[in-house]
Amino acid sequence: MIIIEVKNITGTLTFDEERHQMIRTLEGKEEAFLDPLLQVRRQKNLLQKWINAKGYPETPIETLVVISKLSTIIHTSNPSVIHSAYLPFKINELSNKYGGQVLGQNDLLRLGQELKQAHTPRKVDVLQKYKIKKENLRVGVHCLGCRALPMIRVYGKWQCSFCGVVSVDAHIESLRDYRLLLGNVITNRELRGFLQIDSERIARSIIQSLYPVGKTKGRTYRLDF
Ligand SMILES: [Zn+2]
Numbered sequence: 001m002i003i004i005e006v007k008n009i010t011g012t013l014t015f016d017e018e019r020h021q022m023i024r025t026l027e028g029k030e031e032a033f034l035d036p037l038l039q040v041r042r043q044k045n046l047l048q049k050w051i052n053a054k055g056y057p058e059t060p061i062e063t064l065v066v067i068s069k070l071s072t073i074i075h076t077s078n079p080s081v082i083h084s085a086y087l088p089f090k091i092n093e094l095s096n097k098y099g100g101q102v103l104g105q106n107d108l109l110r111l112g113q114e115l116k117q118a119h120t121p122r123k124v125d126v127l128q129k130y131k132i133k134k135e136n137l138r139v140g141v142h143c144l145g146c147r148a149l150p151m152i153r154v155y156g157k158w159q160c161s162f163c164g165v166v167s168v169d170a171h172i173e174s175l176r177d178y179r180l181l182l183g184n185v186i187t188n189r190e191l192r193g194f195l196q197i198d199s200e201r202i203a204r205s206i207i208q209s210l211y212p213v214g215k216t217k218g219r220t221y222r223l224d225f
Pocket residue numbers: 143144145146147148160161162163164165
């Protein structure tokens with residue numbers, strides 16, 4: 001297993017492994033950050049404990065700190081700190097380091113499921129954070145090809161008036177946006193407003209694919225994808 005801690009920081013980064021600091025120099029100013037090497041070490045310990053508690057065999061865990069901006073200058077001799085462009089090669093390097101398979105196919109699948117179930121996404125109120133009013137959000141189903149708004153419904157499919165892309169499920173992406181912006185439950189009315197659907201029938205067919213929460217009256221639907 002590889003834990004990858006991605007840092008999106010510009011400037012020059014100096015890793016001081018004796019004092020466990022990461023120092024960023026930008027425009028002549030120095031700023032200290034929590035050492036990501038320490039951060040991944042902690043994550044590794046926690047994951048190791050979690051995996052052991054679930055009864056899996058001892059699984060090797062590698063950790064990497066990946067700097068996503070290619071313009072960032074890195075000062076460290078630690079091979080676990082890399083630029084993002086090197087990541088595929090680093091993964092090859094690490095997989096060559098380990099010979100046999102520790103977990104069988106079934107264990108891997110079960111572990112994947114358990115990790116997914118235990119995952120708790122961080123909740124951020126995006127509208128509040130960026131001071132955007134709900135009324136100012138641009139609604140409609142956006143085109144997966146050219147991002148234009150809104151796609152129109154033609155014979156049971158979404159079609160882009162700008163680039164001509166046709167999709168059966170472009171609304172899923174828009175509902176994902178809804179979930180990130182406004183929360184993971186939606187009412188019939190909110191769904192029709194956000195996707196700009198006039199037809200009760202189309203709204204119903206989309207809603208049937210969602211998980212209902214609560215009673216029929218004032219029912220909400222969980223956006224679970
Ligand atoms: Zn388009």
